[in-house]
Amino acid sequence: MTAHPDNTKLRVSTRLTQLGRNPAEQYGFVNAPVYRGSTIIYQTLDDVEQRRARFSYGTAGSPTIANLEDAWTTLAGAGGSVMAPSGIGVICLSLYAMTKAGDHLLMPDCVYRPTRNFCSQILAKFGVTTSYYDPMVGAGIEKLLQKNTSAIFLEAPGSQSFEVPDVPAIAAVASKHGIKTIMDNTWATPVFFRAHEHGIDLSLEAGTKYLGGHSDLLLGIVSANEESWPALRSTYERMGMLPGAEDCFLALRGMRTMHLRLKEAERRALEIARWLKERPEVSKVLHPALPDCPGHENWRRDFRGSSGLFSIVLRGQFTRKGLASMLEGLTVFSMGFSWGGYESLIAPFDCAEYRTVTQWKPGGLTLRLQIGLEDVEDLKNDLDAGFRRLKKDS
Template structure:
């Protein structure tokens, strides 16, 4: 049954879901329930688990509030939590794979996911092969008799290709193959993965759900068909975040829609500005028409966020890039994103791509647009590009 709040717009839902003041003496938010042991009044209650909560790893009011809210937002049958985004991906993969299975993974996947597959999964007898993220329905040619899972990530990590998710999930379902998507960039606010046929959807709540760079969190949602297997995997591992992190995630959820819409506005403004800078060869932002898969993004997504990449012209080499980045004033260098601060890092996908060639024709940078003054962010970038020029032409 749908929650009564699902009739409301998403911004309203985010203020209502995952809390019940009537159960909390009128206080607005679910408090932090920090605990392991749950006590029972009788032997009969103990032996028959007659209690809403049985043990701390199986749920508390704080954990349940986040799980139920995220399930409603995602259009999912259920949600489980993890201490990190990578942990959530591991939970999803372990739900659908067993020894002897074959996994098809997009070549644009988050690099730590690849490492998990090439170490732990292959160690336990899972075959892993990679596919071009833009392959769409031609993925059918890569399916083997033992293919049990296809992993998608749209847009691709760092390179931002948009996959044709409905085309791939349709083929997967016809072959009884489970699909998992890393949906961290868009979140369920801009892309409801289950509505597009995905069995499992993974988000790193570390990013836009937390929103303040002080939280590690992973979430996995499942459709009705896959939910029992996901919950069983989760219960077998008891790999869950702490109560304080769940509380922070719930608090972040209340303002998530406002923040993500502002991230979209700011990201697009800086992306358009970078297109006009003479040092920039290309901008990889799904809402920019020149980005691979833009038409699919326009068809399937409700918006974009504040993370994207851009490519410099080939005349600039690493020493010039170091002169640019080492002296930025507002942009910091760091691997996460989705917080309040602006970040920028260099990257090179050619180090790990295996079935596609990463050859953008220049040095690549990934950029996260935070909440600083926009004019000052442009000045910081412009001064950095000036340093790049001076070093390159000195």
């Protein structure tokens, strides 16, 4: 669907302006139109009988969806891509595609909690068992394989605690044993981490975050290498899990500026993270680009950048009452659980309540921060005032 099928020699910011559109097919308009619909009209009886059409019915997709699929496939260096109405949607789709009844699945202990819930509440009903592993296990994951292990799931970094696993080492073990790897790459996107080039079979993310960029859509994206693409596409078609046309249109629009927004998010988040590291109220900053974050060496070796999400650990003397005073009085940061948009967010979390093979004992209250596009000094001033309330009311 794109007029630039071979732009791989161009730099990423240029590629993002070209992918998923073809003005020559759009009467000269720069952006592709939104196609909505269910019914496809055929011209001949033979066409109907053979389902001879690029899109045989609305559940087979549309030009709008295909534009985004083709663009993402090129960006990710994949064999193909499909979309779903949310990030958790493509997680479920990917796990369905790579497992069957009687299989065993390995999942990192730091994984996004809805992924964990899907394994325990849905996959378990169909006879798929799940074991959890230390995200920093690296090549040692080979000792955890079972005869029926069919897939290893990775998250880089962990969604709250920000461990960066040794992706190539885990992928190499999986490949050696004919096991599929599925990775949640939402934090870095293909701009900062080329998952397929590091041995990952399926790379997924919530396009809700940095692809959309404006907190106004829900979308999931998963790309597959050539070997895994047929199974992924077949599962997708059987489930009919299509995103809305308007969400795909907004995602294509977000793609044009994604590189610029990611670079700015990286700059701002690093400035805030380094400032927080010097604050007396903070005992630890969990940011993959900082040397004391677990797996920093893996990040430095494999990643091309960092995005705008990280966590902090407060010192042990602070109380929930003080934390409530800190958070409820903020005027620039808002409390919320998403990220990747233009607005800065902050949210408390506690990994200890659900981890099963690793211990989460940070020594103090923990907060996850999403750094948006507000002025950095305003963000610092807002946090500074919040820290004063924290100390006063603890």
